[in-house]
Amino acid sequence: MAKIAPVPEEAVLEDVRLKAPEVSLEQAAKLGGVAGIVAVFVSANGMVQAFAERDIISGILSMGYALLFLVPLIIAYLAAREPPVLEGFEAPQKGPRNVVAGLIVGAITGLFLVLFVLLASAVNLRRVFINISPQLLDLLTFGQGSGGLVLLAAGSLLMGAAGGLTQLLEAKWRRALWGAVAWTLLIGLLEVIVAQLFRGLGLNVLAPFFYAGTGGLTPVGAAIVFVIAFLYYWAVVPKVNQWQHAYAQMPAERQRSVRLSAVVAAVIVVAVTPQVLGPFVSEVLDLVGIFLLMGLGLNIVVGFAGLLDLGYVAFFAVGAYTTAILTSPASPRWSPEMSFWAALPFVILAAALAGIIVGTPVLRMRGDYLAIVTLGFGEIARLLLLSDWLRPVFGGAQGILKIPNLSIGPIVFRTPVDMFYPIVGFCLLAAYVSWKLKNSRIGRAWMAMREDEQVAEAMGVDIVEIKLKAFIVGAVIASFGGALFAVKIGSVFPHSFSLLVSITVLVLVIVGGLGSIPGVVVGTLALVGLPELLREFQEYRLLAYGVLLILMMLYRPEGLLPTKQWVRELHEEELMQDAWLKMEEDRRRAQAQAQTSQGDLPPAQPEEA
Amino acid sequence: MALLEVRSISKDFGGLRAIDHLDFHVEEGEIVSVIGPNGAGKTTLFNLITGIFQPDEGEIIFDGHNLVGLRPDEITRLGLARTFQTVRLFFNMTVLENVMVGLHGRTHAGILDTILSLPRQREEEEFIRQQAIDALSFFGTRLIGFRLNQPAFVLSYANRRRLEIARAMATGAKLLLLDEPTAGMNPRETLELTELIGRLRDEKGYTIVLIEHDMRVVKGVSDRVVVLDYGRKIAEGTYEEVAHNERVLEAYLGRKAVRSA
Secondary structure (H helix, E strand, O other), X not given: OOOOOOOOHHHHHHOOOEEOOXXXXXXXHXXXXXXXXXXXXXXXXXXXXXXXXXXXXXXXXXXXXXXXXXXXXXXXXXXXXXXOOOOOEEOOOOOHHHHHHHHHHHHHHHHHHHHHHHHHHHOOOOOOOXXXXXXXXXXXXXXXXXXXXHHHHHHHHHHHHHHHHHOOOOHHHHHHHHHHHHHHHHHHHOHHHHHHHHHHOOOOOHHHHHEOOOOOEOHHHHHHHHHHHHHHHHHHHXXXXXXXXXXXXXXXXXXXXXXXHHHHHHXXXXXXXXXXXXXXXXXXXXXXXXXXXXXXXXXXXXXXXXXXXXXXXXXXXXXXXXXXXXXXXXXXXXXOOOOHHHHHHHHHXXXXXXXXXXXXXXXXXXXXXXXXXXXXXXXXXXXXXXXXXXXXXXXXXXXXXXXXXXXXXXXXXXXXXXXXXXXXXXXXXXXXXXXXXXXXXXXXXXXXXXXXXXXXXXXXXXXXXXXXXXXXHHHHHHXXXXXXXXXXXXXXXXXXXXXXXXXXXXXHHHHHOOOOHXXXXXXXXXXXXXXXXXXXXXXXXXXXXXXXXXXXXXXXXXOOOOOHHHHHXXXXXXXXXXXXXXXXXXXXXXXXXXXXXXXXXXXXXXXXX | OOOEEEEEEEEEEOOEEEEEEEEEEEOOOXXXXXXXXXXXXXXXXXXXXXXXXXXXXXXXXXXXXXXXXXXXXXXXXXXXXXXXXXXXXXXXXXXXXXXXXXXXXXXOOOHHHHHHOOHHHHHHHHHHHHHHHHHXXXXXXXXXXXXXXXXXXXXXXXXXXXXXXXXXXXXXXXXXXXXXXOOOOOHHHHHHHHHHHHHHHHHHOOEEEEEOOOHHHHHHHOOEEEEEEOOEEEEEEOHHHHHOOHHHHHHHHOHHHHHHO
């Protein structure tokens, strides 16, 4: 039998502090390739040209160029970042290597773009890629012909270097810098809202100072926004922790008064928001609110209970059509002409029934199967509404018109500005219900079912009952969204209830963070609000959703604002790895200590002696 | 009358007879160990009793109710709770929430009660919390205090086992079925758990059936030992009786080994 050589203890002890790996230049080259492909892709699919119409900083930066050059900037930043340092490892020194990594990305991106322009001007690609137009090539070469190619490459290289350089900054400065860049771009893009805000607040004089007539910030305005955002991140954000701490230290009474004033402030902000922002932005906010309602409902079904529902739009349709039939004088078969509030109990009833109808057949299904079956239900609902067979009830493709406005007593909610208030009201109700249920017997049973259905059942949870309850609550919340949608638009048509609605709601729940209520709010604002405001974006909306979903799944599966629980679940292995490494290191240290104290030196004296 | 009585149950998996006309009973206040070689049908027996599988023949009577045909949650609500061989906690819920789920079957607040935050619901929520903490306190300070709001997955292996027992206790069961409660524990933890199983009966009045491979535990706690092999009961009695039973030795060590011994 061969003898196994014992591992010499000393060999293990020598590298107590392991060095974490440095930035990999090879990786940077690969990422550079990715950046190059992305930059060429956004050019070839027409995004750069379409976005070039809109200025972010007037005369200096259009949204098209911003998109094009953000690609090397962001990817260079990522390529120049050290791999994560596990506990027990020594972080490598930052230095020129980071900048070189950034430069590599910039250079490769530039090379790809230049080759693309050369190829496109030599060969006519327009038969296949209709967006590769002479105007696009003009844009990419800054209208300078072949001399522009140098500019294009130089710009890309510069962005790569900038991305690498920011890695050298201290965390505080880096955060401030990126925050300021992001806010400047955002304020530039949201001209509609901000200009309207100035107008609404009676600060009309300020508007021309910030925004140029051609759209986009004036250079001075951009500088001001940049400085303010920079100062905010540099000086205010680090203090938030202190404030939270101070709040926790306050006596209960002061805490209550702080809370109260926060609530009062929030109420005032909500009350004046639509008035200040005017009808167009209010319209967008109304839509955001309706999607938010659905997001909160789906969050219960998918986030809490773990039931992947792809036909959620069916419940939205039930709410809208029930409201339409009961309130409209033009409903085809039977028009009781109820008021919205009288119809509401029937809406709830119809939605609950729909929840049971969808929920019952899928009681014994999980995961993928559940998703496919619910997908089918969503389509069935739309086709029924469209069908000739049910035309006498639902009005077929013509839908139901003349749905009266929402009113409370003498107050009639006519305009988008008016509708904002009931929509916010219902959203708050849904958020309250979600929060309340989450921390209750029912919510715990949902989560237990999500974690392990069989064990939940063995612990006394009636799976059938709890699953149906999740579907019913989700359905009722979505039906509120549908009811508000019906009275807001004044008519309902089957084509409003397409699969796309289900997908949008699911994407915003996933992007925001499954199971997280603030996450749903952020997800809705970003994915529904932003594209509504930026009309150039509409055509590329689905592309953006797809890209976003893939990136989220790869790099941040818990969503933007996750619940603590999901963070834990998805980073579980990493946490365990860290814990293990720490344990290992402690063990080595202890061993090393034991060895040295066994040496010639006398044992160390206690300090106090 | 026995608290749990299993009458001639059988279970086939395809052509394999996992449990074969097994008779088995547990008196109130008893601690019964079920032992046997791997694949003898011990966990299948637990799965049949708790309703995860349905027996092909036979009856299972618990506290005057026939369990055959009932769902697992209904069985748990009758007063019979279990732990799992491979620890199956709700790992992304906190320690406290895990145990609170155990009280689900004993409480009633519905959706409307919760949304309206009725006094009844608030009292019940407080009751759930209190009962859960009570169950956790049985394990001393290991699972309470700062541990309450930690996610279950940060717990050590032994604490995970303890939490599983606490969750089963919270269901308000009379009979606990513990599936290899000391698997993966070190000798000190095993000893501690052995003593704890005794306390579960003596202080809390639980009747306990456990599957166990560690003979020191079996010897330490059991009033009676039931030995399974190929789905049949091959011996029953006190530890001493069973330990010297020739068929048992044969099942564990093989015929040849027993003869040469």
